[in-house]
Amino acid sequence: MISNPISLMIAVPLIAMVVAFMTKTRSQARIVALIGSLVPLAISLQMFMEFDKTSEIMQFVESYDWVPSLGVKYTVGVDGIGLPLVLLSTIVSILVVVYAWGENTRPNQFFALLLLNEVGVLGVFTALDFFLFYIFWEIVLIPMYFLIGIWGGPRKDYSAIKFFIYTHVASLVMLLSIFALYFTYRTPAGGRTFDMLTLIQATSDSTLFSPMLVNVIFLGLLFGFLVKMPAVPFHTWLPDAHVEAPTAGSVILAALLLKMGGYGLFRVIVPMMPNVSEHYVTLMAIIGVVSILYGAFLALSQKDIKKMVAYSSVSHMGYVLLGAGAFTWLSVQGAMFQQFSHGLITCVLFMSAGTIGHTAGTRIIPELGGLADRMPKFAVLMMMGFLASLGLPGMCGFIAEFTVLTGSYATLPVYTLIVIFGGIVVTAGYHLWAMQKVMFGPILKKYLDLHDPHSYELLSMSILVFLIVYFGVNPAPIMDIMGVAAEQLIEGPVMTLAQMGVV
């Protein structure tokens, strides 16, 4: 029982980051990083245990005045939308630290940046004040920029800057929408507020927000989130960033940073959907479907396995958009679960790509072959990841995709059928093709002296695979709290913290 779990969870990695920066050796830095990410994991697990899973109100809320004159508050809390992602962030963060255990280049900075990243994403998933939310949203860019820019591959400068500017422009558009909300709404006392739930609830008030204004605000926010997700056609920063980023960076980028966009969808966009024009819902569905299909086809054509995995992320995040756009109970919780499951699965995929890259020396699929012969354990883990990614039942990806598709069919039948018939086989195709080329067949001569990667890499991958299978067989612990949150999103107007009675 901790009194302020969320603040503590954010503060510990922040402090650990400072300490890690100041360490001198690799072993010190990684121990600090391990502790700094173990504590948030413990706290988030504790929160998950204590969380009232049948209630849709915000829990663990903390609220303090920060800049009272501007209406800025430090407000954090979690509900069924945020908690699974908090859990995902803490799990992935520590596993990334474990995976990167052998990092040799400037290890103190490397681990410090990983911790800063964790601070940022945890903040995004818990902040309930737009001001705070935006700060955390932007904090995340900084470590990722440096991770790509310092530890990246040959085109790291281009990719790092592209990543930064592209997503930053999107954030600025989102910021404009936030300002539009901020300057339109006045609290009963006459002041301004950045409180997220209050502002979102206010958009349903048509005397305050004209339909035109709501639509514009909606589009601005949507754009900010779509770029982050990323959805076609705003996805092109992603493959570049992934290809150049170090493995740990790629894992965090795909598993956590993309989820921020999806989180924004559920926190902000979905509650606003009843107030905006129907056309935007159709737009979301179309973008979702196009992302799924187009991402899958792009992945099929890639030679670089990491780029293939990057495009598969685009494809999988399309399900989130489709599920959110369909706006049914089943589809929305499926989309939330897709976020969670993609977070786990994509970690394994990027770790596999990274391990292949640094053991075999190349990630170009046609140049690889027969690795399973020399790396049997790794081959099993990688295959589990690939099978999970192509939506094999018994693993969490299937549960998510099935729920999204089943839920979406009720409101968007045509789009759903397009996805089923156009996307699923191609998705299976590129995964299996890559597996076959990389792992199977006779081993090439130049790879004869390869062997299984370091035990810490295998360890973090096997933990992920275990979680993937566990949540594929028993999704209920996560799915149930998502279901409660989804029901609230579909049925009701958003409740403010005051209406929930938690502040």
Add this chain to the structure above:
Amino acid sequence: MYSDYAYLIVGLPILAFVLTIFLGWHLPKGGGFITVLATIGALILSVGIFKEIFPTDTIVHQSAHWFANFNVGILIDPLAIVMLLMVSFVCTMIHIFALGYMDGDPGLARYFAEAGLFTAAMLGLVFSDNLLQLFIFWELVGVCSYLLIGFWYRKPCAASAAKKAFLVTRVGDIMFLAGMILLYTNMAKLGLPEGTYLLQFQTIYENLVHLPSGQMTAIALLIFGGAVGKSGQFPLHVWLPDAMEGPTTVSAMIHAATMVTAGVYLVARMFPLFYAAPNALMVVAYIGGFTAFFAATMGLVMFDIKRVLAYSTISQLGYMMLSLGAGAAVGAAAVGVGIFHLVGHSFFKALLFLCAGSVIHAVDTNDMREMGGVLRSMKWTGLTMLAGALALVGFPLTTGFYSKDEILVAAFENGLYGLGWLPYAFGAVTVLLTAVYSFRLWFTTFDGEPRTDYGKHESPWVMVGPLVILAICALFMGYPTQDTFYDYVGNNFDHYGVDFDELAVVGGHHIEHEAAHEPFIIKILPIILCVGGILIAALFYSRWKKLDPGIVTSKNDPLRKIVLRRYYQHEIYTGWLAEKVVYGLALVSNVFDLKIVDGAVNKISKLTVGLGGNVRRVQTGVIQNYITAIVLGLTVLLVVVKLGMEVAI
């Protein structure tokens, strides 16, 4: 009492999978005995449950909440129990055989782990009480087949065949998925009470009559699409012959017990739905009949012993589908007949494959042209294979005879209405073809003179034992059980109160209740055709060879060429559809993405940078220029202000 432990039917093989994959490396024979014991355990449980529910004519149903609107559950009704018995029995035989056959392979532990999972998946598929759970095990079966076909993953053709099997069945699976989603949505519209599990079979059966007819036809066709993929029906049969790249025991499992029968089982399981959608049933009959014929033609010309058997499997599965499709005329009895053929087929096909494996084990080649006269060194194998072949062709009094006969009668009755005669014609001709290719295989392999110098020894008892047991089943199981079987399984849906008359009204087809009097010739025709086919094969291929195959076809015969190339399916599916159309589309979208989508982004950034580059030229760095600009600007400003003031005044 046994039914309380029904979950162990799947639990034991899964446990075996976990144990062998982690500990198998350290155990003798890769821990194969664990898998065998687990499968025997599943068999014992199945027998126990059968003994409980058969005399009382009850069913076992257990269910628990899973997530959202879905449940997990166990449903053991007559249809399921016969499948459970068959799968666990045949798998036990195959696993025992594999102890001998796979001995010495370095991946032994992996083999037995995957085989255990394969068994578990199939058993789980059979006893699922809802469509979603069935689908999950269905896919698990698919992935196990992927793993096992690609068992010798160092061989490129094995890896490729595994991928092909997975992808082609996946095409069927997405149709199944779509059908399931369609069914769910339609069920959800009925307004059933909160908390009803909409994909539970019982719920589906009970509410079928309320579903819109057009939707039902669509659902039935989509679900049948899944069965087409899994059961290797035309046009998704292409993966099945390639699946021969795996070990022979895997082929036996896939072909007899654990995979291809899943599609037939699915259609049987959803039979009330199909019955209410007669157009879909007609499609089932047509596809089934055509597949039976089409595959048999290819079976005639193959030289690989396993491929002949593979095409015969496709052909026999066509019969099963044909039988279910004939359900429009004969009602739920079709399920009894179809499943009887399925069970009988699984005995003799497992037998045939294991015999082929035994031969290959000794002879060390797949090519029948390199065999000949094997009977001399392998008496047990040869004789048991003869038993299997007799059952396969439907020789009178063997198991295959009864079911095939019934199927053709049902198809004939179905053919009395509308356009249904064509499937019957296909089915009848196929009897002849089956007899010819089966005995071509047997004569070429076991009869005549050795054509090459191959290894001559009988297989060990651990391999021959299962063959003998299966041969006994294949020969003698049919006669004593058939009538009870038809009744027991045919009345499966009575447990749920499914009213087929009402469904017939929904489906809009008239059912003729008084049994049509089929002419005597229809009864006797299969026997004539089958015996005739054996004689033809004997004329061409046995030691009493009277005729040369060359008189029927020549090397340049275009028909022969087409059949030998397997109707150019490989060229069409892999060469054209996969590599040209889909991969081409992928390449085009890649170029589009790089040039247009990302090109636009880069263009915008180039424009911005370019604009800045031009504007910064103004900053010359020469202070004098700045001062001049300031002075000029100030002057202009002053003049403007002054003029403005004057105008204002």
Add this chain to the structure above:
Amino acid sequence: MVPLVLYVLLASTMFVVGLYGLMTQRNGIKLMMCVEILLNSANINLVAFSAHLPNVDGQVFALFSIALAAAEAGVGFAILILLYRLYGTIELDNINALRW
């Protein structure tokens, strides 16, 4: 008593001279001198108006300005000396390392 306009004329002339110098000269020292002329023209104006009004504020400002000019000259010439050491010239056109 000299009329105010003459002071203003003087200051304007000095200002224009300084400005002209700034706009045409390239040599650092000359530029510094021109800046001084500009400053002093402003000082003359301040003192002249201060005497004219009369209000002592202007003269105070002029003193401030002179002090500031001294400081500025100190820093400015120091920079110029360093530049000379570095480049061997104080022709400012040649010193453009930070230009595009």
